Amino acid sequence: MHSILIIGCGSIGERHLRCFQKTGRSTVSVCDANARLLEEVSRRYNAPAFGTLNEAMLAQRFDAWVICTPAHTHLSIARDGAAQGAALLIEKPLSVTLEGVEETREAIAKSGRFTAVAYVYHCFPWLVAAREFLQDGTYGRPLHVSVVAGQHFPTFRPAYRDIYYARHESGGGAIQDAITHIINAVEWLVGPVTRLFCDAAHQQLEGVTVEDTVNITARHGSLLASYAMTQFQAANEAIFEIHCEQGSVKIESHAQRWATMKLGGTEWTWHATKPLERDDLFIAQANAFLDGMEGKDCGLCTFDEAVQTLRCNRAALDSCATGLPILLS
Ligand SMILES: NC(=O)c1ccc[n+]([C@@H]2O[C@H](COP(=O)([O-])OP(=O)(O)OC[C@H]3O[C@@H](n4cnc5c(N)ncnc54)[C@H](O)[C@@H]3O)[C@@H](O)[C@H]2O)c1
Numbered sequence: 347m348h349s350i351l352i353i354g355c356g357s358i359g360e361r362h363l364r365c366f367q368k369t370g371r372s373t374v375s376v377c378d379a380n381a382r383l384l385e386e387v388s389r390r391y392n393a394p395a396f397g398t399l400n401e402a403m404l405a406q407r408f409d410a411w412v413i414c415t416p417a418h419t420h421l422s423i424a425r426d427g428a429a430q431g432a433a434l435l436i437e438k439p440l441s442v443t444l445e446g447v448e449e450t451r452e453a454i455a456k457s458g459r460f461t462a463v464a465y466v467y468h469c470f471p472w473l474v475a476a477r478e479f480l481q482d483g484t485y486g487r488p489l490h491v492s493v494v495a496g497q498h499f500p501t502f503r504p505a506y507r508d509i510y511y512a513r514h515e516s517g518g519g520a521i522q523d524a525i526t527h528i529i530n531a532v533e534w535l536v537g538p539v540t541r542l543f544c545d546a547a548h549q550q551l552e553g554v555t556v557e558d559t560v561n562i563t564a565r566h567g568s569l570l571a572s573y574a575m576t577q578f579q580a581a582n583e584a585i586f587e588i589h590c591e592q593g594s595v596k597i598e599s600h601a602q603r604w605a606t607m608k609l610g611g612t613e614w615t616w617h618a619t620k621p622l623e624r625d626d627l628f629i630a631q632a633n634a635f636l637d638g639m640e641g642k643d644c645g646l647c648t649f650d651e652a653v654q655t656l657r658c659n660r661a662a663l664d665s666c667a668t669g670l671p672i673l674l675s
Contacts (some may be wrong), residue, residue: 417517486591519556
C-alpha cells in the first residue's frame with residue numbers, strides 16, 4: 347500500500363481522495379487549511395486529517411503528495427514534497443507564472459521521485475486511442491487541428507465567484523482553468539505549441555471579470571490549430587478535429603467516442619469506448635500515478651510537458667493583453 351497525502355480537499359481534492367481510496371492500492375490522508383471542511387471530509391471518508399502541512403510532515407513520511415490547492419501555491423508545495431522524498435501528483439495548471447519552475451525541477455531531480463501533472467485528459471480512453479492511431483501514421487502527418495469546446499461553468503461550479511477561478515493570480519479565468527486542458531491535450535496529440543495569438547474576453551459570467559471566452563490561433567511547428575471556448579454556452583461539449591495528409595480524425599470527448607474518415611470517404615467511422623463515469627477517469631489517473639511510482643509506464647502528463655503548457659497559458663494571457671502574437675520557441 348502506498349501512503350498518499352492529499353493537500354487541499356476542496357472540489358478536486360475530495361475527488362482525488364475518493365478515487366485514490368477506490369484503487370485499493372493506497373492509504374489516503376488529507377490536509378486542508380479550512381478546518382471545517384477538513385473535519386467534514388475526513389469524517390465522510392474516514393481519512394486521517396492534518397490542519398497544516400507541518401503537522402502532516404511531523405506525523406509521518408508519505409510516499410506521495412497530491413497537490414490540490416490553487417495553482418499559485420503548487421510549486422512551493424511541490425518543492426516541500428520533493429524535499430520530503432515524496433512522489434508528486436500536481437493539479438493543473440502547474441502554476442500561474444514561470445517563477446520557481448527551475449528550482450522545482452531541480453528539487454524533483456534531487457529527490458528522484460516520480461512526478462506527474464494531473465491533466466486528466468491523458469486518461470480519457472477515446473483520446474488515448476485517437477493518439478495511438480495518429481502516432482501509427484495511417485493517415486500521414488497531421489496538418490491542421492480545430493477544437494470547439496465549452497460548457498455552462500456556473501452549472502458545474504456554482505461557487506466559481508468565491509474560489510480561485512475569480513482571479514488570474516490564483517489560476518482563474520478560462521485560459522488558465524479550462525482551455526489549458528485542451529491545449530495540453532492537443533500538445534500531447536501533435537506536439538508543442540510554438541506560436542500563438544489569443545483573443546479573449548469576459549462575455550457573460552456574473553460576479554467575475556476574468557475571461558470566460560477564448561479564441562486562440564496557434565502553430566504547433568508547421569501544424570496550424572484553432573481553439574474556441576466559452577464557459578457560458580448551453581452545450582457541454584469538446585470536439586477535436588485533426589486533419590492529416592490522408593484522412594481526418596475526430597474526437598467527441600463529451601460523447602466518449604472518436605472517429606476516422608479516410609480521404610475520399612463521406613462518413614465518419616465511429617469508435618466507441620466503454621462508457622465511463624467521471625470518477626472512473628480519476629480512478630484511472632490515480633492507478634496510472636501509482637503505476638508511475640512503481641516505475642511502470644503510465645502516460646500521465648510529465649512535469650516538462652506541463653511547463654510547456656504553462657508557457658502557453660502565459661503566452662495566451664500576454665497575447666490577449668498586448669494584441670500581439672507570441673513566439674514560444
Ligand atoms: N483536473 C481537473 O479536472 C480539475 C478540476 C477542478 C480543479 N482543478 C485544479 O485543482 C486545484 C484546486 O481546485 P479546486 O476546485 O479543488 O479548489 P477549491 O477552492 O475547491 O479547493 C482548494 C482547497 O485548498 C485549500 N488550501 C489552499 N491553500 C492551502 C494550503 N497551503 N494548505 C492546505 N490547504 C490549502 C483550501 O482551503 C481549499 O479547501 C486548482 O489548481 C484547479 O485548477 C482541476
